[in-house]
Amino acid sequence: xxxxxxxxxxxxxxxxxxxxxxxxLAPAGYxxxxxxxxxxxxxxxxxxxxxxxxxxxxxxxxYGMRVSLTxxxxxxxxxxxxxxxxxxxxxxxxxxxxRCCKLLIDLFLSVPWLFLLITVRAVLPLNVSPEASVMVxxxxxxxLGWAASARVICAGAKDLMKSEFIWMARASGFSGFKLxxxxxxxxxxxxLLAQFWISIPVFIIAxxxxxxxxxxxxxxxxSLGSLLRELQDAIMLRPEPWRLLPLAVLIVIISSFxxxxxxxxxxx
Amino acid sequence: xxxxxxxxxxxxxxxxxxxxxxxxxxMRIAPGFSSDDQELNSGLSAQSIQAIRRVHLMDADIPHFYxxxxxxxxxxxxGTSRSLNQPVKQLLRERLPVTLVNLAFALxxxxxxxxxxxxxxxxxxxxxxxxxxxxxxxxxxxxxxxxLALVFLLLRWPPAFAAALLVFPKIYRYAQxxxxxxxxxxxxxxxxxxxxxxxxxxxxxxxxxxxPQMIALVGVSISIGxxxxxxxxxxxxxxxxGQLAWQAAQARDLPLLVNLTMVVTFVTVCATLISDxxxxxxxxxxx
Numbered sequence: 001x002x003x004x005x006x007x008x009x010x011x012x013x014x015x016x017x018x019x020x021x022x023x024x025l026a027p028a029g030y031x032x033x034x035x036x037x038x039x040x041x042x043x044x045x046x047x048x049x050x051x052x053x054x055x056x057x058x059x060x061x062x063y064g065m066r067v068s069l070t071x072x073x074x075x076x077x078x079x080x081x082x083x084x085x086x087x088x089x090x091x092x093x094x095x096x097x098x099r100c101c102k103l104l105i106d107l108f109l110s111v112p113w114l115f116l117l118i119t120v121r122a123v124l125p126l127n128v129s130p131e132a133s134v135m136v137x138x139x140x141x142x143x144l145g146w147a148a149s150a151r152v153i154c155a156g157a158k159d160l161m162k163s164e165f166i167w168m169a170r171a172s173g174f175s176g177f178k179l180x181x182x183x184x185x186x187x188x189x190x191x192l193l194a195q196f197w198i199s200i201p202v203f204i205i206a207x208x209x210x211x212x213x214x215x216x217x218x219x220x221x222x223s224l225g226s227l228l229r230e231l232q233d234a235i236m237l238r239p240e241p242w243r244l245l246p247l248a249v250l251i252v253i254i255s256s257f258x259x260x261x262x263x264x265x266x267x268x
Numbered sequence: 269x270x271x272x273x274x275x276x277x278x279x280x281x282x283x284x285x286x287x288x289x290x291x292x293x294x295m296r297i298a299p300g301f302s303s304d305d306q307e308l309n310s311g312l313s314a315q316s317i318q319a320i321r322r323v324h325l326m327d328a329d330i331p332h333f334y335x336x337x338x339x340x341x342x343x344x345x346x347g348t349s350r351s352l353n354q355p356v357k358q359l360l361r362e363r364l365p366v367t368l369v370n371l372a373f374a375l376x377x378x379x380x381x382x383x384x385x386x387x388x389x390x391x392x393x394x395x396x397x398x399x400x401x402x403x404x405x406x407x408x409x410x411x412x413x414x415x416l417a418l419v420f421l422l423l424r425w426p427p428a429f430a431a432a433l434l435v436f437p438k439i440y441r442y443a444q445x446x447x448x449x450x451x452x453x454x455x456x457x458x459x460x461x462x463x464x465x466x467x468x469x470x471x472x473x474x475x476x477x478x479x480p481q482m483i484a485l486v487g488v489s490i491s492i493g494x495x496x497x498x499x500x501x502x503x504x505x506x507x508x509x510g511q512l513a514w515q516a517a518q519a520r521d522l523p524l525l526v527n528l529t530m531v532v533t534f535v536t537v538c539a540t541l542i543s544d545x546x547x548x549x550x551x552x553x554x555x
Contacts, residue, residue: 103282110533110540111287114495118517205412209499212414213514228415232503234422247415254410 008259015253019066026059031220041240048242051230055220061246064222068204069253071138076199078142083149084192090150091157092180101154108147114206116144118215130221137216141203149195156191160184194261201257208250224250272548276541280534285338287533288526292330337526346527351519356527359512364531367501367508370428371493377432378489382439390447390474391466401444405437413496417503427504434496435489442485443478450477480550487540494532 090101211225501510
């Protein structure tokens, strides 16, 4: 294994440990305010200082990573299931069904989905709870991000339907659900798994974009995206460069995912 | 050829209609659609608030709204923006060129940088260059557009350059992969074995195979470019359609949003169709 892949695995393993051990590593809860010391500089008690409301930045980073890295895989799972359904149906049935599914896929691919996401996310009520906002944000990501994966699955299913072993299975009397369950799905598992892994960093970045625009997870719940909002106070970045740490962490995590993903998968 | 273009035209119209309808539908089913920030304004009378609610209710019946919208569109009327109180046609006329100029710059720079690095790494197998190109593309593919726009704002660099840096990794990775695959083909290996130099191999044997697929990427890169320009325009306060979409979404301005969805879809589908046609043409002439 290449050293760079080992480093990526180590980074992601460390991230996972940090995220799940947030409760023990964080000096305080993500919403706990130290009102006597807002905008404090890094110290032994507050490793990354405190934000405008006196909340510990290190704690918010840990919990923010937990939110993003737990829900992005869930959204990726949702999108993979959707892609598997649409792509699988298109590839399995062919003909008009395939054309209709492809039109749907084209439709979703034609509109930049960040555009749709911002549109839909912006019309959520202003008084939505943090928990609901985080669920809605990632559910929307899953709902709108399936099209590219569906195209890959459709092509895979179509190729499989032409393969000899499927013909033999059909000749042996396999059809419908049994054919899908025993022959199609096991052979599409690799493609589905690849699409799942590819979707995770894409969704983390999409959430970060939404968060930076103020449309991600509602306060006080942190996420990697909502932590980037602190960058908007651009004048403070020079005297307080530690504000850039959430961005650096995000880049390192996404880069690690990119390194780990198979070259072909990333580039397909 | 006629069949291709008629099919493409049909696809363009149907995708545009479906995209704008989908945008309107998604807006409608969002729980906050019927609410308006102005309702919180304590200075407004009960009648004014009722009037605001009535305006929102007019848009609530999406099929009705959409049928009226299409009928007006056929007459060349794109409607009036509720939030900005200006004709949508005028807003698009003002904002679209700004986005198109930024998009053209971002794509040109992104392609130039991506292709230059991909060709460079293919021609000279220098580990340092490979590392630099991979690190650069890895960094920018992992950076959210909004965050990069903020950094550019801080550095006072042009926002279109941020978009270029976000488009470039996709071009570089795809081009590098394509060039690598093409250079492993038997006739390329034969050319090398016969003593053809790297530049000659690239120009005469690798590029002709890779070109049709690279052209297909043009359409995709336009979609990527629009996607990254949206948050960049919002953060950098660039008066393009990305910022307009953001303002329309914030104000729940359905007529403006439906038109913007149409425009964005039109640009991306047209680009994809043109690149598909060019790809077909090149593949045929190569065959």
